[in-house]
Amino acid sequence: MVIMDATNGNLIMSEHIAEPNGNPCIEPGAFRSIEIVSYILFGIGPLVGNAVLTLLGPVSIDFLVDPTSILIAIPSFMFPFAIVQLFSGALSDSYGRIPIIAGGLVGFLAGLVLISFATSITMFALSHLVAGVGFGFVNPVLLALLSDCSPPADIPKRMGIASALASFGVGLGPFIAGQMAIISWQLYYLVILSIVFVGLIAITIANRPPKMIHGASGIRALINNLKIELRKPVVLFMIVTTFLITLAYLGTMIWTSRGLTGAVSESSTGLMLLFAGIFGSVAGILLGRIIRNRGYGFSIIVGIVPLFSSLFLFLLIGDITLIEVIPLVGVALVLVGWAGGILFPLMITYSQVISPERRGVLAGVVTSASFFGVALIPSVYEPLFHLGMPLLYLGILGVSVLLLIFISILYWRIEPPEYH
Template sequence: MNKKQFVIMLSGFVGPLSGNAVLALLPTLSEVFHVSATTILISIPVFMLPFAAIQIFSGALSDINRRGAFFFGFSSYSIGAIICAFSTNFELFLSGRFVQGIGFAFVNPVITAILGDIVPTKSRGSAMGVLGASTTAGIALGPLVAGTVAIIDWRLAFFIFASLGIVVIVLFSISFAGFEFKGSFALKDVGKKLLETAKNRNVEYLMLCGFITFFSYIGAISFISAELSSLGFTDASIGVIISSAGIAGIISSPIAGRIADFLGRRAAAVIGYSIVAITLFILSISDRNIFELDIVLFFILGIGTAHIWSSLLTLSVEVIPEMRGTSTSLFNSARFFGYASAPLFLSPIFEKFGMSTVALVASLSAIFSGLVVVFLVRESKTEKNK
C-alpha cells in the first residue's frame, strides 16, 4: 500500500468513526441532555440523512473537482465535531451532527473514485476490500473510542474526531501534491450525467443491495446497544462488543478482497451475505446477556460485511468506469440511506417485539440482497478484461 492509498483508507475510517459513536454514549448523553436513550439515537439519522442525500450530487461534483470536494468535506466534518463538543443542549448537539453529515457527504464518493483511479483492475478488489473494512472499522470502533474517552469526558471524543479530520486534510495535501485529477465533464452537465447513471440497471441493483446491507448491519448494532444498555452493560462493555465487528473487518479485509479478485465480485458478495444472514439469525435466538457470545457473533458479522463491501465497492467503480464518482455517489447515497433509515424504521419493531425480531428482519433482508446479487447484478466485461 503506497502513501496515496493509505490516505484514502484513513479517510474512509475517520468519517464514519463519528457516525455511531453515540451508541456507547447513550447513558452519558441521556443524563447530560436530559432525554431518553432512544431519543439520543436520533442523532444517528441526523448525521446520516444529509450524508446520504447530499451524496447524490457530491459524487457527480467530485468528477469535476476531486480535490475541492475532499477539502470542503473534511473541513465541514471537523467544524461539526467541534460544535458537538461545545454543545450545551441536545438541539445544538444535533446541529453539529447535521454539519458533520454534510461534510462527509463530499468525502465518501471521492475517496472511492480516487481509489478506482489509482489502483489497477487486477488488484482493485483487494483495495476496495480494505476501504470497505476501513469504513466498517470506523463504524464499529467509533463506540469503542467514545466509550473509552467518556471515562474522562464525553466531549473529548468529538475533539478527537475534529482533530482527525484536520490530520487527514494535511496528509492528503502532502500525498497528492502535484497529482492531476482529470474532470470527466463540465458543471452544466451534472444533472444529465446523474440521470444517465441512475438509469443504469447495475447501478440500480447495487444501490438496492447497499441500502439493504447497511440497513441490516446498523439495525443490529443500534438496537443491540440499546438492549445491552437496558441489561446493565457499561459504556465500555457495549463499545467492546460493537467494535469486535470492526476488528474482524480489519483482519479479514485482505482475504475478502483477494476472494473478490479471484472468484469474482458476485461470488465474494454471496459468501458475505450468507455469513451475515446466518449470524443475524443466531443473534435472534441467542441469549444476549452473555458478554462473550455477543463478542463472537459481532466478530463473525464483521467478517461477513467485509466480504460484502469489498465486492460491492469494487462493482460500483467498475460498472461505469468513466463515471466512477457519479456511480459511487449514487451507490453510497443508497447504502447510507439504509444506515440512516435503520434506527427510524426498526424502532417500532424493537419497542413492540424486541431485539430478536429486529435481528430476524435483518437476517431476511440480507438473504434478499444476496439473491439480488446472484440473479440481477452483472459484472463489467470491459473491466474484467483489463
C-alpha cells in the same frame, strides 16, 4: 461487453464489464502519500457516525433525555451525508477530487466543533447534520481518487482496504468513545477533530495525480452524468442491494447496542463492537484476494452465509441481556461484522468497474444508498425493538432474505472482470 442504446443511455445487454484501456497515472508510486491519507480519512466517517452507540448513556444523562433519543444523532448525520453524496462524486468528476475533498473537510471540522460544545439534544443533532453535510463531500470522492491511479486489477484490493478501515472504524469508534466517556464524551470528538485537521493539511500539500476531468463540467453535465448511470438497470439493482446490506448489517449492530444499553457496560459493548469491526476489516482486506482467486460469486457466499448465521444465533439466544449469553452475543456480532466487511466493499468495487469514466458518480450513488439505509435504521426497526429483540431480529432476517434475492439478481446481470 456493455452495449448501450445511444439514444437514451439504457443498458441493453451486460455480459462483461470492460476494463479501461489505459491508466492516466505514469508513476502510481509517486502518489503513495495521498493514497495513505485517503485511506485514513475514509475510516474517519464511521468513527463519528457510530461513536454514539456507546455514548447513549453518558450523553442522555448530560441532556436529561431517554437514551433512545440520542439515536437522533444517527439520522441527523446520515441523511445529509447520504443526500450530498448523490452529487459530490459527480462534482469531483467535473471539478477535480482534491478541491471537493478539502471543502468537505472544512465543513466536517465545523460540525465536530459544534458537537464537542453541544449543550442540548437539539444542538447535538444539528451539529451532526453539519458534520454529515461536510463529510458527504469527502466520502465518495476519496473512493474515486483511490481508483483513479489504480490498475483495474488493483481496484478490488483498494476498495477492500478502504472498506476494511471503515469497518474497523465501526467498531473502533464506539470502543474508544466508551473508554473516553469515563473522562468526558466531548473529549472523543475533540480528538477526532485534531486528526481531521491534520488530514486536511496533508491532503492539500501531498503530491497528487494530474487533475482528471471526465467530460464537460457544469450543472448540466453533472445532471446528465447522473441520468446516464441511473438509467441503467444494473445500477439500480446495485443501489437497492447496497441499501439492503446496510439495513441488515448495521441494523444488527446498532440495535444490538441499544438492546445492551443499561444491562452491559459501555466498555463491554464497545469491546464486542471492536472485535466485530476487526473481523470486518480483515474481511475487507481479504476481499481482493478472494475475488482474484475465487471470483465474485464465491465472495457473495462468503458474505451472505455469516450474515444469516449471525441472525439465527441471535434468535437462538433470545434475551441478549443475560450475562451468561454475552459471549454468544459477541460471536454473533463478529459474524455480522465479517458479513458487512465483505458485502459492502463488494458493492463499492462494482461501482468502480461498471463505468470507469464516471467513477465519482457511481461511488456517490452507492455510498449514498448505504447511508440512507443507516439514517433509516432507527425509525425502521424501533417499532420492532419495543416488541422485543427476537422480533427485531426476525425483521432483520426478512430484510436479509430480500438482500439475498437482489444480490443474486445483480450477480447474474453483470459479470465484472475476473483478474488472474
